[in-house]
Amino acid sequence: MNPADAIRPAHVxxxxxxxxxxxxxxxxxxxxxxxxxxxxxxxxxxxxxEVARHLMTHGAPCLGVALxxxxxxxxxxxxxxxxxVFGGVATRQIPQFIEHGLMMAASSIDKLxxxxxxxxxxxxxxxxHLKIDTGMExxxxxxxxxxxxxxxxxxxxxxxxxxxxxxxxxxDDSDLSAAREQLSRFLEVLEFYPxxxxxxxxxxxxxxxxxxxxxESHLDLVxxxxxxxxxxxxxxxxxxxxxxSALSWKSQVVFFKVVQPGSPxxxxxxxRSDHQVRVVTVPVGYGDGYFRALSNRGSVLIRGQRHPxxxxxxxxxxxxxxxxxxxxxxDVVTLIGxxxxxxxxxxxxxxxxxxxxYEVLTNINSRVPRVYL
Ligand SMILES: Cc1ncc(COP(=O)(O)O)c(C=O)c1O
Numbered sequence: 351m352n353p354a355d356a357i358r359p360a361h362v363x364x365x366x367x368x369x370x371x372x373x374x375x376x377x378x379x380x381x382x383x384x385x386x387x388x389x390x391x392x393x394x395x396x397x398x399x400e401v402a403r404h405l406m407t408h409g410a411p412c413l414g415v416a417l418x419x420x421x422x423x424x425x426x427x428x429x430x431x432x433x434x435v436f437g438g439v440a441t442r443q444i445p446q447f448i449e450h451g452l453m454m455a456a457s458s459i460d461k462l463x464x465x466x467x468x469x470x471x472x473x474x475x476x477x478x479h480l481k482i483d484t485g486m487e488x489x490x491x492x493x494x495x496x497x498x499x500x501x502x503x504x505x506x507x508x509x510x511x512x513x514x515x516x517x518x519x520x521x522d523d524s525d526l527s528a529a530r531e532q533l534s535r536f537l538e539v540l541e542f543y544p545x546x547x548x549x550x551x552x553x554x555x556x557x558x559x560x561x562x563x564x565x566e567s568h569l570d571l572v573x574x575x576x577x578x579x580x581x582x583x584x585x586x587x588x589x590x591x592x593x594x595s596a597l598s599w600k601s602q603v604v605f606f607k608v609v610q611p612g613s614p615x616x617x618x619x620x621x622r623s624d625h626q627v628r629v630v631t632v633p634v635g636y637g638d639g640y641f642r643a644l645s646n647r648g649s650v651l652i653r654g655q656r657h658p659x660x661x662x663x664x665x666x667x668x669x670x671x672x673x674x675x676x677x678x679x680x681d682v683v684t685l686i687g688x689x690x691x692x693x694x695x696x697x698x699x700x701x702x703x704x705x706x707x708y709e710v711l712t713n714i715n716s717r718v719p720r721v722y723l
Contacts, residue, residue: 598687616661654690
């Protein structure tokens with residue numbers, strides 16, 4: 351869609367080229383490890399199907415998502431490469447995983463048995479990745495109880511163990527001791543394979559933090575999410591891979607006014623000026639996923655200048671103080687992205703809202719049209 355054709359003067363621009371460029375930069379950084387792009391949560395707000403299709407065409411060997419539903423949407427959109435669903439598998443979902451040829455996470459012998467039976471019933475082989483919990487306490491068999499699962503996984507003739515994985519809880523920290531401990535627990539579990547003279551399946555643990563900060567965690571495959579979209583996982587994380595931001599969020603000035611001294615602005619009257627100011631209204635709000643926490647804290651770019659949000663962010667609109675600056679109806683307002691020499695990053699918005707860049711991106715909802723560049 352051309353931004354000029356949008357009914358609503360607000361849209362997100364996604365550069366698929368930037369995502370492909372980040373994918374290539376990650377590949378160059380991890381050497382022989384495969385790269386599994388993570389496209390869950392609407393590809394971190396960038397558009398599940400568009401991003402997945404582009405990466406498939408660009409040569410990605412596989413994809414990772416969180417939910418069965420996300421994987422089915424991709425299959426229905428013609429995405430044919432292997433897809434791993436990271437989340438836990440409910441028994442009733444198993445036939446659908448098999449029908450759509452999706453790889454599931456398995457972390458108990460009981461679940462492996464159910465998968466084996468369901469695959470046998472339709473005379474096929476189901477593909478699983480064994481999930482080991484090395485210190486996140488989310489899903490997976492604990493590392494200290496994993497051996498029995500690995501042994502059992504060899505017994506089921508209708509189950510192909512395509513991979514074995516774990517997930518870091520703190521790989522984006524400056525203190526990497528907890529992540530190193532997780533990695534060493536994972537490597538300990540993996541000793542099972544050489545000990546029994548077996549070739550291990552694909553071994554993977556690295557998310558963006560691991561990719562950037564722990565080269566020894568790259569193993570056979572890495573699972574980049576946030577960095578694929580050109581955003582570093584935290585301010586502390588080492589920037590060992592150059593990234594290009596893929597998303598801009600733009601709107602337009604829809605109303606201009608002069609506000610008299612003492613006049614309260616927006617719900618609850620939380621802001622007023624002691625002198626006359628020019629204030630413009632922007633047609634974006636928390637109903638689009640722009641945080642209400644940005645009230646009196648966030649800023650936007652208009653005509654290359656940074657201006658503060660004043661008063662509360664409403665559901666569909668917010669106000670910006672120009673002081674005595676200039677803006678006209680129709681001027682571009684940049685919520686995330688660059689205008690002239692100024693840039694507002696997803697991390698800047700996260701800092702102002704008291705959250706992380708992941709939440710800023712995934713929070714931009716379907717009311718905001720995506721435009722692909
Ligand atoms: C299992 C798994 N792997 C990889 C990722 C990607 O993480 P990141 O966006 O930090 O690279 C996630 C996201 O949280 C995940 O849940």
